[in-house]
Amino acid sequence: MHSKTEFQEKLDIAWEETVSGQGSLPLADVKQMLDEVGIKLPNHRVRDIVQDIKNEGETEGEFLVKSGFEKLCLTLTEEDVAKTFKTSKQHDKDAEKIEGEMGTKHTVLNEEQAAFADWINNNLE
Numbered sequence: 001m002h003s004k005t006e007f008q009e010k011l012d013i014a015w016e017e018t019v020s021g022q023g024s025l026p027l028a029d030v031k032q033m034l035d036e037v038g039i040k041l042p043n044h045r046v047r048d049i050v051q052d053i054k055n056e057g058e059t060e061g062e063f064l065v066k067s068g069f070e071k072l073c074l075t076l077t078e079e080d081v082a083k084t085f086k087t088s089k090q091h092d093k094d095a096e097k098i099e100g101e102m103g104t105k106h107t108v109l110n111e112e113q114a115a116f117a118d119w120i121n122n123n124l125e
Contacts, residue, residue, distance in 0.1 A: 024060060
């Protein structure tokens with residue numbers, strides 16, 4: 001997610017728009033609320049989460065209080081491993097980029113080229 005304050009602001013705004021004075025969120029609106037705070041999940045995953053919340057007794061009947069929703073959001077953002085992946089390979093200053101015929105890209109370290117050349121020279125003697 002973003003910084004906690006930015007997320008908290010998003011949550012507060014979405015909470016006011018969705019809940020509007022009720023004090024707690026109907027479980028049927030959990031998916032909509034997650035979407036509004038920027039946590040996109042498929043419907044089946046939301047159904048499983050709502051069922052887990054009910055089984056753990058963290059609801060008040062068919063409603064979820066704001067602190068419970070905040071806890072849910074925190075748990076979901078911590079579980080989101082996609083945010084930990086690198087989006088691109090950092091280019092090493094000691095490497096040469098080689099582009100193949102069909103769009104493949106290879107990165108070869110200069111040290112690897114020198115070691116391979118030495119190996120070939122030693123084995124051809």
